[in-house]
């Protein structure tokens with residue numbers, strides 16, 4: 001399969017190149033040239049299939065031309081060593097829990113899949129040179145990427161994060177791992193971390209010294225595997241006899257997760273319609289209302305993994321529907337919630353149902369409460385375990401959220417990080433000495 005750039009000015013790339021490069025030369029996002037429809041018999045039987053087998057079928061449609069099928073099977077099973085259950089919250093509203101992976105948030109799937117796919121291509125090349133992944137994080141991405149790449153031979157990961165700006169629960173998920181993961185604690189803000197990574201990619205001397213690549217969330221190997229979740233959601237709802245008029249609601253920030261769901265829809269997944277739930281960063285919501293896409297600086301909110309003022313994957317959605325506002329609005333609607341509304345939703349839902357929402361999932365849940373029509377059944381993504389945002393959730397609900405053992409284990413680990421200034425010269429010197 002070849003991949004083209006959404007900006008249309010870069011040469012076509014094969015999967016290997018699209019994964020290693022991340023972004024196309026014209027700074028556009030890679031899109032597969034073809035989206036294969038899955039056969040009717042697959043959908044007829046999907047209710048009896050388990051998550052891993054469903055995912056393998058989906059992965060074959062995307063990657064089957066470029067990865068031999070035994071390796072792909074191995075890769076999918078290695079990535080999905082956990083479940084993705086659908087849980088009834090109330091009435092016709094169900095939660096798709098995407099937080100049963102190693103770092104308790106949905107980005108685990110894409111990060112692990114990408115790590116293994118990159119390793120597959122490195123092995124195929126027969127190269128013994130170490131590949132170095134640089135990633136800047138404000139929290140969630142760093143933990144997902146670090147854990148996804150942990151122990152993957154031939155690849156070393158440097159996670160750059162802003163000192164004192166990442167919650168202790170998030171920090172321990174990438175600073176206590178050791179092995180092939182190095183946490184770099186930058187005396188600056190997130191933007192400084194990102195600037196260091198960008199400068200490193202552009203520095204000739206550094207690139208001659210070592211092989212550098214990114215694990216950005218726009219990478220095709222990170223965003224496409226998220227489609228697995230939606231096929232599984234459909235399967236589980238079909239098993240319950242509730243899949244006839246399914247509405248899928250996705251709390252969205254950079255729009256990678258919902259974009260993967262829309263790719264699923266293009267492959268024939270019978271979802272009636274989609275809702276993109278935003279926090280106060282309502283750029284996509286405004287686009288749906290007005291037809292104008294107007295990026296803004298992001299606003300800090302309670303659902304901080306969705307604080308994005310210029311969602312990268314909008315370009316993919318726009319391209320997928322031939323830049324037609326009409327086609328987009330006929331399939332996708334929006335919602336936007338302030339921090340006060342998020343708090344109120346979390347309290348209300350807990351009181352009524354006992355279900356503990358995290359601030360991201362709360363946007364999704366409320367969008368279904370507000371938007372579901374008679375006869376429809378709604379599934380929202382619960383994108384993170386509430387314990388990941390324990391400080392906030394405890395305060396809002398007046399409870400003591402239980403910390404799952406996996407997270408507790410990270411918290412017992414010893415923090416190891418390399419202190420770094422925000423000067424590129426210092427970071428470069430450090431990398432050159434590795």
Ligand SMILES: *Cc1c(COP(=O)(O)O)cnc(C)c1O
Pocket residue numbers: 105106107140251252253254255256257258305306360383384
């Ligand atoms: C990353 C993230 C989101 C937003 O997902 P996008 O793919 O960027 O739209 C929502 N919730 C949580 C917990 C996240 O980590």
